[in-house]
Amino acid sequence: MIFAYSLAMGLLVMSIGSVVWNSITQDVRALGGLWAKRPISGISFLVGAAGVIGLPPFGCFWALSELAGGLWNTHPSLLGILLFVNGVTAFGLVRVFGLVFGGKPKQMTERSPEVSWPFILPMTVLMGFTLHVPHLLAAWQLLPLATLNYTAAGLLVLSSAIGIGAGAFIYLNEKWEKPVRIGSQAVQDFFAYDFYTAQLYRVTVVFAVGLISQIISWIDRNIVDGFVNLIGLATVFGGQSLKYNVNGQTQFYALTILFGVALLGLLVSWPLLARLSLIVGG
Template identity: 55%
Template sequence: MEGPIPSTILRNSVVVATGAWGLVKLEPVLALSPFVLNAAIAIGAVTAIGGTLIAIAQIDTKRSLSYLVSAYMGIIFIAVGAQQTDAALLLVLTHAVAMATLVASCGSIILNNITQDLTQLGGLWSRRPITGLSFVVGALGLIALPPLGGFWAMLELADELWMTRPGVVGLLLLINALSAFSVTRTFGLIFAGDVKPMTVRSPENLWAITLPMTMLAGFVLHVPLILNSLSLLPAWATLNKDLALLLTWSSIFGVSLSAVLYVGNFVKKPVQLPWKPLQDLFAYDFYTPRIYRSSVVGSVDIISRITDWVDRYIVDGLVNLVGLSSIFGGEALKYGNSGQTQFYALTIAVGVVLTALWVSWSYIAHLSITTQIVSLLTGN
């Protein structure tokens, strides 16, 4: 997430998509347990809503996009839990190309401006029109706004759940509105508003950066045509028009509300929530890093300290005891060496006798008991 831009694109568009593809392939196994399917939907809903809320509160460009990736992976969890694998795969495709375009356009800005702090950016629309248009295309392709790919993927998933799980459809509408709000906020903080000291000199980037970015934007625009050529788009007669309108209006609502706050000059920036603890909850990622440090990292730290103590004082102590015993024995034996052959021979003979006695002791004891028994029996 915080690495170089190419690695960020791979992480946000390829790596997570590969994981989502693996999850889709595991759907027949998960379907063996209805409890697991419901758990997948619950995990996906919490992840998607939490990811979008956290993304809205981030001031780091790449973190705001990366949390949206987590949110859309949550939607894929919902699709797999609802056994809608076709919609899940369509979401993987449309999300990957749209997010790659967003990350590439933001990366082009970070490369020039040497910052990814959203509070230090602004007023770049007039200076970076190609990058701005690429960002807009990626944002529109990500949310459910027709006729781009994200709309058709979300519509297919919501349509299958329209009759069976209407509550999940409501969650999808909320997640889509929050996602639209988040990407519009990022756009407003980067391209709208006044020029900042970090954005005074910010021309379009080199062709090696701009060309792949525009190619990705072109691919996002052509995704509906590709889906149509593969007969993956619903026919107009079977289209759930009510649901399509709901998805469209949720996108428009999220975009419009965020545009009022972050694109226009109607509200003073930075925008603050009325209740600071709530804003801190979102800004600090629901305090998950602190919980992680105090639980997982803390447990590993305690176990590591115990292991270090055992290794230092018990394992090493035994090894050191053996070493000290060897040194003491060697020091003691050197004073008993006379250098005479007969003394060594006597020592060896005594050792052999003692060893033989020790080995045969059980036999001698058994023989003694046998002799006593025989004496008793014979009366002697």
């Protein structure tokens, strides 16, 4: 699955990247009519799109059909989700193809020639690898022909066909008004803002990371730095206090040493003195 998907998705990224490279805008609504001007990029996009969804005989079909067959016997509800995601993916890819390569050229695509050979060569090589994924899987004995669930595979192909057909009917149809109006503004905004994924990410992950960062910053600034500054201040204060004891008189140094020894002896013998006081008091 990873092998087939990565090749097809890489081809999709390269084909769209070639369009972005010499286009003034990346807004798909301002593009269109590039099929006649960019045929190699358009064919590469179609091959990559076919390799990503469950469309035979391309690579991801075999991986998705094996997954669908396993879910058919264990988790039928998850199979429904797989079919829905596959259909929506097919619909979305056809939508992008229709907006970028279909229709008539617009102001931004009047002058948009095919990219030079440093782009075309790796893109066509990758397209060849994507087309040969089924042959590679067969050579490696990874095609699930013996265990293929034909019912689940048929449903997978049906979902791909529905997604492709719906996308082509809407976005390759010049009579259909663009941008597409769903009806309700709330539903329109829900799809226009990508299911509010960015807003949801901002109020969950970004908020949590920002809050944790602020807490760590406060601890570092007030507790860690405060403790280090306290040690430094105590060191400076001790040094400033001890410098007044340096007066060059031997008698004062001897008195300081005796006082320190007496204080140390008192601290060491304090438990013994406390026990002795208890014995005498008893």
